[in-house]
Amino acid sequence: MLLTAPVPLTAEEVGRVVISAREGRHIRVADLAVVTDGAEVPTHYVRHNGEPAVTIAFSKKAGVNAVTLSAKIIAEAQAARGDIIPRDVTLTVSRNQGASANTRVNGLIEGMFFAIVTVILLIALTMGWKESLVVGVSVPVSFALALMTNYLFGYTLNRVTLFALILSLGLVVDDPITNVDNIQRHIRMGRKKPFEATLDAVREVLPPVIMSTIAIIISFTPMFFITGMMGPYMGPMAINVPLTVSFSTLCALTFVPFLALKLLQSKRGKVPAGEAVATAPWIKKFYAALIGPFLRRRNAWLLILVVLFLLCGSALLMLFKVPLKMLPFDNRDELQLLVKLPAGSTVENTAELITELEDYLGRQNEVLHYQSYIGIPSPIDFNGLVRHYNLRTSSNHGDIRVNLVPKDRREISSHDFALRIRAAVTALAERHQAVLNIVEVPPGPPVLATVTAEVYAQPDQSLTELRAGAAELQQRLLQTDSKHFAEIDFFNEISPPRWVFAIDPDKAAVSGISAAEITACLEAAISGYPIGNMRVSDERQPLQMVLRLPFADRNELNRLNELTVKGATGAVPLAELGKFIAAEAELPIMHKNLRRVEFVTAECVGRAPGEMLLATQFKTLRENPLPAGIEVEWAGEGEWEVTLRVFRDLGIAFGVALGGIFLLLIVQTNSVWLSLLLMCAIPLTIIGIAPGFWLLNFFGANNVGGYASPIFFTATGMIGMIALGGIVIRNSIVLLEFIQESMAAGMPLRQAITEAGAVRFRPIMLTAVTTLMGAWPITLDPIFSGLAWALIFGLLASTLFTMLVIPAIYLLITEKNNEVRV
Numbered sequence: 001m002l003l004t005a006p007v008p009l010t011a012e013e014v015g016r017v018v019i020s021a022r023e024g025r026h027i028r029v030a031d032l033a034v035v036t037d038g039a040e041v042p043t044h045y046v047r048h049n050g051e052p053a054v055t056i057a058f059s060k061k062a063g064v065n066a067v068t069l070s071a072k073i074i075a076e077a078q079a080a081r082g083d084i085i086p087r088d089v090t091l092t093v094s095r096n097q098g099a100s101a102n103t104r105v106n107g108l109i110e111g112m113f114f115a116i117v118t119v120i121l122l123i124a125l126t127m128g129w130k131e132s133l134v135v136g137v138s139v140p141v142s143f144a145l146a147l148m149t150n151y152l153f154g155y156t157l158n159r160v161t162l163f164a165l166i167l168s169l170g171l172v173v174d175d176p177i178t179n180v181d182n183i184q185r186h187i188r189m190g191r192k193k194p195f196e197a198t199l200d201a202v203r204e205v206l207p208p209v210i211m212s213t214i215a216i217i218i219s220f221t222p223m224f225f226i227t228g229m230m231g232p233y234m235g236p237m238a239i240n241v242p243l244t245v246s247f248s249t250l251c252a253l254t255f256v257p258f259l260a261l262k263l264l265q266s267k268r269g270k271v272p273a274g275e276a277v278a279t280a281p282w283i284k285k286f287y288a289a290l291i292g293p294f295l296r297r298r299n300a301w302l303l304i305l306v307v308l309f310l311l312c313g314s315a316l317l318m319l320f321k322v323p324l325k326m327l328p329f330d331n332r333d334e335l336q337l338l339v340k341l342p343a344g345s346t347v348e349n350t351a352e353l354i355t356e357l358e359d360y361l362g363r364q365n366e367v368l369h370y371q372s373y374i375g376i377p378s379p380i381d382f383n384g385l386v387r388h389y390n391l392r393t394s395s396n397h398g399d400i401r402v403n404l405v406p407k408d409r410r411e412i413s414s415h416d417f418a419l420r421i422r423a424a425v426t427a428l429a430e431r432h433q434a435v436l437n438i439v440e441v442p443p444g445p446p447v448l449a450t451v452t453a454e455v456y457a458q459p460d461q462s463l464t465e466l467r468a469g470a471a472e473l474q475q476r477l478l479q480t481d482s483k484h485f486a487e488i489d490f491f492n493e494i495s496p497p498r499w500v501f502a503i504d505p506d507k508a509a510v511s512g513i514s515a516a517e518i519t520a521c522l523e524a525a526i527s528g529y530p531i532g533n534m535r536v537s538d539e540r541q542p543l544q545m546v547l548r549l550p551f552a553d554r555n556e557l558n559r560l561n562e563l564t565v566k567g568a569t570g571a572v573p574l575a576e577l578g579k580f581i582a583a584e585a586e587l588p589i590m591h592k593n594l595r596r597v598e599f600v601t602a603e604c605v606g607r608a609p610g611e612m613l614l615a616t617q618f619k620t621l622r623e624n625p626l627p628a629g630i631e632v633e634w635a636g637e638g639e640w641e642v643t644l645r646v647f648r649d650l651g652i653a654f655g656v657a658l659g660g661i662f663l664l665l666i667v668q669t670n671s672v673w674l675s676l677l678l679m680c681a682i683p684l685t686i687i688g689i690a691p692g693f694w695l696l697n698f699f700g701a702n703n704v705g706g707y708a709s710p711i712f713f714t715a716t717g718m719i720g721m722i723a724l725g726g727i728v729i730r731n732s733i734v735l736l737e738f739i740q741e742s743m744a745a746g747m748p749l750r751q752a753i754t755e756a757g758a759v760r761f762r763p764i765m766l767t768a769v770t771t772l773m774g775a776w777p778i779t780l781d782p783i784f785s786g787l788a789w790a791l792i793f794g795l796l797a798s799t800l801f802t803m804l805v806i807p808a809i810y811l812l813i814t815e816k817n818n819e820v821r822v
Contacts, residue, residue, distance in 0.1 A: 009536055011037035014545070034550075037543075041551050043395070044375030045351055048092060050358050055094070055371065057379035063156075070098025094371050094403060095334065095379075104159055111777030112166050116140075119173055119770045126766060130263040131180050137259065138176040138251040139169070145247040146240055155236065163784050164240035167723065167791075169774030171216060171245045174730065174767045175209050175252035181763040183260045187267055194265035202257050208737050211668050212730030213249040217242040218660035219726035222653030223719065228645050233444055237719065284758045291757055291807060295750045297815070300808040307805055311683060314690035318713070322693045323608035325712035326643040327444045329415035331407055331782045333368075336378070336439035337400040338392070339429055340489070343585060344496030345396035347375045353432045354398045357425060366404050366417050373399040383439070383446040394493075412704070413782065415440060419704040422486070422605065437487045437603070443783040445642060448491065449601035450609050451477075452638025456595055458629040463596065467587060469630030470598035477602055480620045484607045484707070491599030495586045499557065503578040511577065512568030518577060521565050525549045592636075599637065606707030613640055643715075650718045657725055658682065668733070677809050678736065681728040681802045685721060688797025689790050693717070696789065713786060720790025727771060728798040731764045732806050739810065749814055753807045761803070768799040 008014045015030030029035060046053050060069050077091060085091060116139055124132035143165055150161065182205050186197040224238035225231075293299050337357060341350055351374050361367050371378065377392045378399045384390070392399065404414055412420070418438045429436035455473055457466040470490060477485045501522060503515055523529070528548035535542050553559040557580050564571035590597050604612050613634055626632065635641040658679070665675035696711045703709065738756035743749060772795060778788035 008534065011035045014534075033547075042347060044347060044393075045372070046374075046376065047354075047358075047372040048090075048094070049362070049369050050355070050372075053371065055373075055379060066098040067102045068098070070096050092369065094369070094401060100333065101159075105157075105162065109162065111780070112162065112169070115166060115169050115774045115777050118773050119169065122769060122773065123173075123177065123766065126762065127177075127181065127184065131184060131260075134180050134256055134259045134263060135173055135176040138248060138256055139172055141251055141255075142168075142172045142244050142247040145250075146244040149243055150240065155239070158236065160233065160236040161240055163778065163781075163787075164237040165244060166774060166778055167237070167787065168241050168244035168248075169770070171241070171727065171771070172248040173770050173774075174727075175213065175245075175249050176256050177766050177770070178205050178209055178730075178734065178763050179252045179256055180260050180264075181766070183257060184264055184267065185759070187264050194261055198257050198261045202253065204741070205734060205737075206253070207668065208730065208733040209249060209252060211664060211733055212726065213245055214664060215661045215729045216245050216723075216726030218664065219657040219722050222656045223650070223722065226646065226649040226653065228445070228642060228649075234719070241723070280762075283761050284754075287758045287761050287803075288754050291754060291804060294804055294808045295753065295811060297812065300812055303805065303808050304812075307684065307687070307801060310687045314686045317694055318686065318690040322690060322713045323697065323710045324610050324643075324714075325608055326639055326646055326715050327442065328712050328714050328782055328786060329413070329440055330443040331413040331415065332441045333404045333406055333414070334441060335402040335404065335414055335418060336441075337402065337425060338389075338437040338439060339398040339400075339434045340493070341396040341398075341432060341434045343394075343396060343494050347395040349432070350374050350396055350398045353429065353434055354400065356428050357400060360421075360424060360428065361400070361402060364417075364421065366410055366412070368403045368405045370403060371401045373401075381441070383442055386446040387448055394496075396496075416702070416704045416709055419605070419707045419709060422705055422707070426486075435487065435489050437489075447639045447642055448599070448637045449487075450604050450639045451485075451602040451613065451634075452491075452636055452640075453600040453602075454592065454633040454636040455598040455600060456631045456633065461629050463587065463589060465627070465629070466596055466598055469627050470600050472626050472630070473600050473632060476620050476624065476626070477600075477616060479624065480616045481607070481612055484605050484612060485602050486605045487601070487603045489601055491601055492588045492590055495588075497585055498583045499580045500583045501574070501578050502581050508577050511565075511572045513565050513572060513577060517565055518574065521563055521574070522560070525560065525563055526554045601638070606709070608710070608712065609639060610643065646715050647718065650715060650722065654718075654722050654725070657722060661725060661729060665729075665733075669736075673813055674736065674810075677806065677813065678729060678732040680805060680809060681732045681798050682725045684801045684805065685724045685728065685794035685798045687801065688793035688795070689713075689717070689721065692789060692793025692796075713790075715786075716784050717786030717790040720787040721794065723787075724791065724794040724798065727767075727795065728802060731760070731767065731799065731802050735760050735764070735802065735806060736810065739807070749811065753811065757803060757807060764799060764803065768795050771795055 006013070008017060012035075015028065015035040017029045018026050019029060019032070020027040046055055058069075058073055060066050074093060074096075077085070081087060081091065116136075119139075120132045120136040123135050146165070146168075147157070150157070155161070179202055182201040183198050186192070186201040186204075187194050189197070191197070192200065220238050220241045222238075223234050226234050226238075294303050339350065339353055339357070341353065354372050354374055358370065358372060361370050375393065375395045375397060377384070377389050377397075378401050380390055389399075404410060404417065407413070410417075418440055422438060425438070426436055453473055455466065455470040457469060474488050477488055501518070503518055505515075508515065508518070520529075524547055526549070528546040530544055531547050532545045533542040534545060548554070549559070560580070561573065561575035563574045565574065565577065566572075590599070617634065621632070635644055661682075662675055662679055665678050666672060669675055669678070693711065693713050701708060701710045735756060738759055739752050742752035742756055747755065772792050775788040775791040778784045779792070781788075
């Protein structure tokens with residue numbers, strides 16, 4: 001092998017390389033250029049707490065446990081200290097989704113165990129410790145069977161699955177409570193042996209137990225068909241609630257009666273003569289006093305009118321006073337600030353603004369640390385993927401990832417923190433003529449922006465007119481609410497100003513110079529021309545040698561005009577071959593469904609998005625319409641479209657569920673009137689939900705940074721309403737079953753209503769209270785709290801009205817027909 005030497009290894013040696021030798025004179029590289037061994041001119045910066053940093057991001061594959069993977073990655077990184085990573089380099093974990101998921105899952109599991117324990121204690125206090133033991137055994141069995149089914153069919157354990165289990169807790173104990181209460185009552189009556197009494201008790205409540213389980217399955221199954229990105233999000237709930245309730249019913253009809261017989265047979269006793277049921281005297285007196293006034297036809301009609309009035313009032317309250325949103329704001333340990341300076345701004349201009357923002361964030365007690373990305377996007381998450389943050393690579397783009405101290409050490413939520421800093425950081429951005437976005441990690445499917453308006457023009461209108469129409473729409477948003485419409489911007493971005501070198505073809509032809517040669521000269525001067533690689537012993541990668549003008553010269557037109565291109569007659573300056581002309585900025589042309597479109601985005605701060613959009617559509621744009629030919633589509637790529645789609649699907653699911661329950665009741669009762677009567681309990685839930693959410697906002701909503709932080713009625717709250725449909729139907733079915741059985745035994749109508757209500761009072765109240773206690777831990781979660789509050793408020797109202805309104809309507813129907821249709 002033959003090698004040539006010497007090979008230049010340093011900048012000085014490259015400078016001594018001889019280019020030409022004429023007449024005894026040597027022309028070296030250093031005679032014509034300055035050779036520098038250094039870093040490339042920065043095109044972007046990455047900083048951690050204001051210091052230079054390098055970010056390494058890892059993404060897991062599908063099906064991999066994020067908790068164990070993140071722990072393994074961190075352990076490997078720590079083990080590499082001193083070997084791959086120098087000891088003096090600080091290693092900081094800025095985002096750990098595995099730890100975040102682990103914390104949330106552990107919190108949910110703790111909440112679920114707390115709810116189970118409190119439910120069992122409640123049953124022990126009200127029914128006895130043996131009864132609570134029977135009911136308590138059914139809960140883990142039902143959950144275990146549901147989780148095993150998830151495992152067999154390949155579903156993962158996630159937050160929505162755990163929420164479904166917590167939601168199911170009140171439903172899971174419902175069937176066992178109903179059976180155990182009835183078994184206990186029959187055994188205490190002592191009319192038959194314990195074994196026969198147990199069979200009679202189970203047989204007595206068997207139809208309503210099965211019917212109510214089917215009703216719950218019907219209520220949740222339509223949610224499995226929700227379209228869009230919310231479909232997979234709601235899927236685990238649509239699957240696991242019916243699964244868990246079905247297994248609960250299976251338990252209630254198998255080992256629950258067996259355990260109840262073994263543990264309760266010692267309670268066999270005699271009921272005094274004339275007593276039809278073994279019910280506590282105080283319950284009889286209390287319910288008789290409660291229902292007595294409404295067993296008169298005049299008072300019954302008055303009660304129904306009052307309920308109808310409350311129903312209409314609650315519906316109006318829900319429409320006009322309860323703020324609506326698809327999903328609430330989450331309470332996360334992270335926040336993101338995005339800035340966009342005017343087109344053409346340098347990375348240094350952007351870095352100046354980012355430094356000011358860093359100084360401000362560093363003074364906030366809630367901030368743990370922050371990472372800044374200037375001219376380059378931060379590691380992409382799901383939200384950034386949908387919003388195309390990977391395209392934020394221009395020098396006028398900046399991104400700050402803010403990490404907050406853990407929520408258990410913070411007094412305010414991440415959303416309230418964002419509200420508090422909004423005015424200050426926005427003022428800093430406006431000083432630099434920049435647009436600033438405060439991005440909160442969405443709790444569900446992300447969208448381009450809370451408000452995304454698609455602006456279209458007619459085919460004969462120009463792009464300039466379309467852009468002007470979009471600018472007019474921005475002004476209309478400000479006219480609607482200049483305070484609560486924030487971060488108003490275009491989705492696309494004008495290109496920075498440019499200079500075009502216009503070649504004089506005649507002069508170039510005379511000089512024998514082609515356009516390609518002129519282009520190559522300018523490209524080498526501005527972008528650089530690679531001329532080779534150097535391999536140095538202490539460098540991991542080869543060092544590239546690039547021929548290029550100094551940074552100051554390549555941004556100076558006079559210096560560029562002095563560049564020469566070798567032609568037929570010698571070197572010719574660029575100034576003799578053409579001239580630089582300022583070119584107008586270009587606007588990207590965007591299309592949707594083959595139509596040119598402009599996207600106008602905005603965020604709604606402190607008010608419900610639906611309320612602000614409706615005000616814009618039906619007030620501002622009607623009073624001050626957009627220019628002729630300009631059309632606006634609101635239900636496109638923004639949150640409003642997802643909101644409409646989700647609530648539409650949930651509304652359809654609710655309607656289908658109501659229709660299925662109604663048909664089920666007709667099959668059970670063989671009566672349309674009785675079925676409608678039983679269905680009355682479902683709309684009564686809104687009497688609790690609407691005033692409940694209004695009261696939550698009246699007493700619980702706070703004001704942060706001059707903005708309101710309301711409590712929204714969300715899609716999860718709508719799911720709570722759907723769940724209530726199956727829950728309240730159970731109580732109505734069992735109550736009417738007992739009334740009809742008492743009347744079939746020869747008891748007068750009013751006495752039958754009083755006795756049946758007294759018998760069912762304890763299990764109905766226990767079922768309601770256990771469901772409330774099961775939902776209580778969910779109120780602490782910002783995402784599913786709407787579901788929990790809907791269950792709590794709806795059950796409080798529907799349970800009370802079920803015990804009063806259903807018997808009152810049944811009294812009116814029965815006395816009118818002079819018969820009971822079973």
